[in-house]
Amino acid sequence: MILVPGGRGQLGHDLAALSSDVRALSSSDLDVTAVSAADLAGASAVINCAAYTAVDAAETDEDRAFAVNAVGPGLLAEACASLGIPLIHVSTDYVFSGDGTRPYEPSDPVGPKSAYGRTKLEGERRVLEAGGYVVRTAWVYGVQGSNFVKTMAALESTRPSLSVVDDQVGSPTWSHDLAAGLLELASVLPSTRLLHATGGGETTWFRFAQAIFEELGADPSRVHPCTTADFSRRAPRPAYSVLSGAVWEAAGLRPLPHWRSALAEAFKAGVVAPRTGAAPLE
Ligand SMILES: NC(=O)c1ccc[n+]([C@@H]2O[C@H](COP(=O)([O-])OP(=O)(O)OC[C@H]3O[C@@H](n4cnc5c(N)ncnc54)[C@H](OP(=O)(O)O)[C@@H]3O)[C@@H](O)[C@H]2O)c1
Numbered sequence: 001m002i003l004v005p006g007g008r009g010q011l012g013h014d015l016a017a018l019s020s021d022v023r024a025l026s027s028s029d030l031d032v033t034a035v036s037a038a039d040l041a042g043a044s045a046v047i048n049c050a051a052y053t054a055v056d057a058a059e060t061d062e063d064r065a066f067a068v069n070a071v072g073p074g075l076l077a078e079a080c081a082s083l084g085i086p087l088i089h090v091s092t093d094y095v096f097s098g099d100g101t102r103p104y105e106p107s108d109p110v111g112p113k114s115a116y117g118r119t120k121l122e123g124e125r126r127v128l129e130a131g132g133y134v135v136r137t138a139w140v141y142g143v144q145g146s147n148f149v150k151t152m153a154a155l156e157s158t159r160p161s162l163s164v165v166d167d168q169v170g171s172p173t174w175s176h177d178l179a180a181g182l183l184e185l186a187s188v189l190p191s192t193r194l195l196h197a198t199g200g201g202e203t204t205w206f207r208f209a210q211a212i213f214e215e216l217g218a219d220p221s222r223v224h225p226c227t228t229a230d231f232s233r234r235a236p237r238p239a240y241s242v243l244s245g246a247v248w249e250a251a252g253l254r255p256l257p258h259w260r261s262a263l264a265e266a267f268k269a270g271v272v273a274p275r276t277g278a279a280p281l282e
Contacts, residue, residue: 007049103242150272176269197256198242
């Protein structure tokens with residue numbers, strides 16, 4: 001049985017949907033900030049999806065973010081090591097500065113610019129030190145919880161037009177594809193411990209939003225490009241978040257599908273609930 005702390009989040013939900021061997025745990029079932037080996041009894045592996053993911057809130061709540069993103073993964077890693085079972089821990093592009101111009105390799109220098117990124121980086125360090133796996137991903141969306149795809153779908157139905165940033169580059173990742181990749185990793189258990197897994201290709205939030213409009217059957221020209229400077233956010237966003245999958249593939253793992261075809265599949269799978277009621281504004 002594969003235990004999944006944070007199992008009620010986007011990614012945990014899809015892990016549970018993909019395998020009957022997965023036991024997804026909510027934070028009240030298992031709080032990673034106070035976990036011990038006894039809590040993992042009977043598990044053959046752990047995939048940690050628990051995280052403090054509120055990037056802006058973390059700027060003023062770094063202690064809590066640190067507890068969930070650094071202390072928790074460290075405790076999980078020690079518990080897994082003591083039981084002799086693998087831990088796969090999910091991390092983020094925010095550990096990089098985002099100043100890059102070519103896809104980041106796992107071995108590239110890190111340099112987080114946000115509290116979220118700093119706490120996730122410390123979580124990585126603790127997991128790797130205890131012999132666990134760290135998989136960095138980015139721009140995740142899925143059927144569970146709130147995410148960019150659902151936000152764009154909601155805005156499409158309520159606004160005639162909208163502006164979306166066109167100067168941040170990354171790779172949208174459907175949580176279903178990432179979940180399948182993590183289950184493959186759990187079965188292969190390669191010798192490489194630090195890996196990247198995102199949807200293939202790259203885009204900007206603006207072009208991603210246009211693609212979402214296309215999937216909705218709406219006119220993508222209703223989405224207009226703007227710059228990061230046009231939006232004031234508490235935590236800085238990485239300008240460049242593309243993660244290279246070369247190490248993932250070299251470890252014998254299947255690359256995740258291209259972000260654009262994945263988006264089409266995600267729509268077919270119902271990532272956005274079909275509309276009922278009022279017609280869209282146009
Ligand atoms: N979303 C993205 O775009 C993105 C990008 C890069 C990396 N990641 C990483 O991918 C992983 C999964 O992200 P996600 O989008 O699935 O996150 P999510 O939807 O925000 O889910 C995170 C889950 O963590 C749980 N949690 C919070 N504190 C906990 C605690 N103390 N103990 C146990 N569980 C706790 C929450 O459970 P309850 O709801 O039960 O409280 C929540 O369901 C995270 O490591 C995240 O950092 C995400």
